[in-house]
Amino acid sequence: MKIVIDSITKDFGSFDDPGSIFRAVDAVSLEVRDGDLVTLLGPSGCGKTTLLRMLAGFEDPTSGNIFFGERRMNDVAPNKRNATMVFQSYAIFPHLDVRDNIAFGLKLKELSKKEIRERTERVVELVGLEGLEERQPSQLSGGQQQRVALARAVVMEPSVLLFDEPLSNLDAKLREQMRIDIRKLQQRLGITSIYVTHDQIEAMSISDRVVVMNRGRIEQMGSPRELYARPVNRFVASFIGKAAFLPAEKDAAGAWTLLGKPWRPEAGEELTAGAYEAMIRPEAVRLSPLEDSGRNAIAGTVLRATYLGSVMEYEVELPGTEPVTVHIPNPFERDPLPPGAEAELRFLPEGLHFLPAEA
């Protein structure tokens, strides 16, 4: 089912006291294709959860429209939306066992006993809860509770699945496993899904498309690859992955300077003259001892070298700007540069991206 969000705004606060009004979601428009999983990603307070709750019907938009398919949903009660949700706190009914939790919605639909049993059993198997059907919620681990919450939503065969930071209460290992399981399940069932998270790795690994939100607005929407390689601004660039931003300028003749020195970036030919910020990802930098050979190399001083196993992470200080983070793969191949060492940096053209300079 296609979802269309058309210029949705949500204000909180008392209308009797205009000073107290807070705009949580600000004229957001968005289209989700049938069967896609779209993530709403952003820092806390960016409006992502409010947007999700409006889709579920728990909040009422101040203005704008929500469509599931062709149907306008604004005035449809939450219990009539067929958009089931996996809650951050799981919201397992504490007085019901696992089976009754999962069958809760089916029983409300007054389906036949046989159908309820069959569908419940199928989902129990699908999420891997076999043998735990009789357990009380208090006897379940966090991961198992998470699976009950997922099963309870999926068993309804909803037209839309909503996820509200479902993995934020799990430990790192389990989170990774659940991420994979949720994605597999979603693709297998082909249910259009909206997934809220503040974890960029989670967003990138699970989504068809990611919507980056900040202060109630959409900053950028795109595939994980687009967002990482071609962020539209500094907020998106630094929210998804690490990056350094170096002042660069292109003159009318097409010549570049970086940090005030002549530079040939091997990228950005299409850009007009003006001031830019060159966004540099840590893995797109090559670092070598200072030899004063390449004209395109930028000289700097190693501040810190940290061995992270899969990479060696350097902080390199450049004159007149913030330090640059550099990731050098295969750290066992050579000796690290010690702190204080003079070094030169080269930027790989594939990892370079120019943003208009921010005032």
Add this chain to the structure above:
Amino acid sequence: MTAFARGRREIQLLTRDPLLALLVVLLFVSLGVFVVFPLLSVLVKSFQSEQGAFSLENYTRFLTFNYLRSSLWNSLTVGFCTAACSVLVGFAAAFTITRTSVPWKKALHLLFILPIISPPFTSALSILMLFGANGLITRGLLGIRNYNIYGFKGVLLSQIFTFAPVAYLTLKGVMESLNPTLEDAAMNVGAGRLQTFLRVTLPLSLPGIASAFLVVLIESLADFGNPLVLAGSRFPMLSTQAYLEITGSFNLPLGAALAVVLLIPSITSFAIQRYYLQKRQYTTVTGKPVASSSKLVSRNARRGLIAFSAAFCGLVLLFYGTIFVGAFTRVWGFDFTPTLNHFAYAFSVGMGTIRDTLIVAICATPLSGVLGMLIAFLVVRTSFPGKGVMEFTSILNFAVPGSVIGIGYILAFNTPPLMLIGTLAILVLNFVFRYIPVGIQSGIAVLRQIDPSIEEAAQNLGADKLTTFRKVTLPIIAPAFFSGLVFAFVRAMTAISAAIFLVSANWNLLTVQILNQVGSGRLGVAAAFSVILVVIVTAAMAIIARLVPGRAGGMAAIQIQEE
């Protein structure tokens, strides 16, 4: 969006859930009919002459007649003295329980609160038996002839005994939520014990103390049983005087006017307590229980507190013992031969009353419980126009003295179509609407602790608001619900102030029966009825405790919402 537009939007949202909308309307109508309408009737009646024309004569009479005017003064004096003494006693008891290491804490606590669950004039009856003209202590031990316990001192003593436990419960809650670490911190920076108590403990519990004071004041003003037994004709008090004007002189308008006069200090105290003091409590709720510090109390202070607690407990035991022994004694004060005559008499004249009382309580209890929880649910979890009004009217009866409500009911429901005088319904309705405030308050407290997403999850899976309430909320709040039921049942069994206006030949209540026996001097029979009443109440509490679903597993899993 203006307030008007928002109201319209709320109505729109409500119509999505037609059953819920219907329920809200029904609740508004019933609160209007059974809470607001009787009060308005009292107000209107108080401005009428006996012939029914508009007149201020009742109020001018109140102001000119010394006897009537003094009833206000007496009620207020007794109220303030009772409140002050009860708070003193309650604070000492609460301090002992929360800040010292006394032995048998649990038993002490139970003895402290025992007077709360007993009929309202247990103490009045005991006082008569101990200090009356033929009292065991006054005449028997001290040999005083015709000692007069009636009047100020009798009512005061009886009310302190009755209401100190109320102050104790309130203050215990306050002291428990005061983090003892603050006291440790004061001592850590060099304050002595007394300084710590005067500069930290006392100021921090001051709002709680003020709140307890006002609650006791409200209860004392509303009290009916104690003044009726112990005030005597030379010491008129408002709540009983209103009753006497109506049942003795058949002067309804004057009774109504006295009720209105009584209402003014009650409502004022309630407003201060609820809208001013409650926001000013320094509770430091951390979610985990803090070990209480006993370093604050010196050895001697501890001894003093223990002696005091023992004394109060001794008094409780003495009063109850007196009733118990009195019920099995031939003629109290003269002939202490054991006998079952009083019980035989009580059962022969009172079987019907016992049955009536049980029927009324059994009808009123579940109704009041369900209604209380429903209103709590609506107030906490939904929004509709007039929600604040609904919350206010539903807890209004907490402040309104029972005798005012009783007068309101006889005024409001003595004409068709609501001709309810003399029926079972009027007693049941009166109890339901009088005691829902407590259910509502505890329901609200519990609901605020349940993660709202549990209810959202139910809706999300297709349940409308009422189904959610029935299938999810109610099972989760069952324990609070049942303790609300216990309270409602105890009150329905032991209440008198409103009920005395509403009983009839067809439907009588045990409490009224006890009062009649006291009135005709049959103290032994009254004591026997009291014992029967206490036994029924205790048995019912045990039964309800059994009914509470014992699935501790389910309850342990309530997800307390993280703040």
